[in-house]
Structures are given as structure tokens and as C-alpha cells.
Amino acid sequence: MEKxxxxxxxxxTVDAxxxxxxxxxxxxxxxEPFKGMWALPGGHLDYGESLENAVARETFEESGLMLEELRQVHxxxxxxxxxxxxxxxxxxxGKASGTPRAGDDANYVRIFHLDALPPLAFDHAGMIRDYFIWKAGQKSI
Incomplete structure (x- = not known):
């Protein structure tokens, strides 16, 4: 019998x-990891779930915002x-609607202007940078 x-x-994972x-x-x-640090809303893909459903679910759970018109960036x-x-x-x-409110494993939710971004968890600063490159050209990076 073969093992x-x-x-x-x-x-x-997905990030919004x-x-x-x-x-x-x-x-x-x-x-943890990065408890107390700021990050993009996001989390793990559940088994049987699409990436699009996962990012919408995680965004709502952590920030109270509904996401529509989703576009994959990178x-x-x-x-x-x-x-x-x-x-x-x-x-x-994507296009967000609702009022930001922290939930799930998020302590706070806040809108930061680009010139006042705090230090970010994981590689999220690079993700934001890449997003604006993508947005400027509306193409995959």
C-alpha cells in the first residue's frame, strides 16, 4: 500500500x-503577530470561499464597511x-459604504491620510505603494 x-x-490571506x-x-x-500595529483590513481565506467573498467578509468583520465593485490589485x-x-x-x-467601526480582532479602525500613515504591520506599506502605482496605470504590477 502506498503512503x-x-x-x-x-x-x-486577503487584504483590502x-x-x-x-x-x-x-x-x-x-x-499577534504585530498586535497593536496598524494594518490593512484582511484575513484568512476560509475553505470553499472565493477570494472576493473573503475580502468582503474580512473587511466587514474588522471595519464594519461593505465592499462592492471589487478589483484585484496584486x-x-x-x-x-x-x-x-x-x-x-x-x-x-473596491467601493466602500457604511461607517467605519472596529470589530472581530481589530481594536480600532481609522482613516489615515497618505502623508500621515503610521508604521504598518507585515508588508502593508509596500502594498499601499503598489496600489497607487497600479491605480495610476490601471494595470497589473
Missing amino acids: ARVYRNPCV IIEMDGGIVLIQRGK AYSDPGRDPRGHYISVTFT
Whole structure:
């Protein structure tokens, strides 16, 4: 009898880059890694869930905002980008509605102007930079 193969696959997460009221929506993380630091709303893809549904769900859970007209911006796959292990994160943008309110594992939600962004968790500063490059050319980076 042949042994079953065990595969070590990366985890998949999603992050939302939301422009609102002249700034970018960020959440303050309520748990490790990077507890207390600011980050883009996002989280893990659930089994059987699409990337689009995951980013809409995570955004609502953490910020209270509803996302529509989703557009995929970029995927980040550097094996060292997350201290928990090999994570692939896919960024999206979309039209947000609602009033920002912290929920789930977010302590706070706030809109930061680009010239006043705090230090960010993970590689989220690069994600925001790449988003504006993508937005300027409306193409994949």
C-alpha cells in the first residue's frame, strides 16, 4: 500500500486597500503577530470561499464597511513576508459604504491620510505603494 503524500502548502490571506474620505482605511491589530500595529483590513481565506467573498467578509468583520465593485490589485508570495510562515496575500480594492467601526480582532479602525500613515504591520506599506502605482496605470504590477 502506498503512503499518502503530505503537502506543505502556503496559507492564503486577503487584504483590502480602501480609499475613503481622502485617506486609507486601516485597522489596529488586536492580536499577534504585530498586535497593536496598524494594518490593512484582511484575513484568512476560509475553505470553499472565493477570494472576493473573503475580502468582503474580512473587511466587514474588522471595519464594519461593505465592499462592492471589487478589483484585484496584486498578489504577494514572498515566503518570508509573514512571521507565522509562508503566506500568500492577495490585495483588492473596491467601493466602500457604511461607517467605519472596529470589530472581530481589530481594536480600532481609522482613516489615515497618505502623508500621515503610521508604521504598518507585515508588508502593508509596500502594498499601499503598489496600489497607487497600479491605480495610476490601471494595470497589473
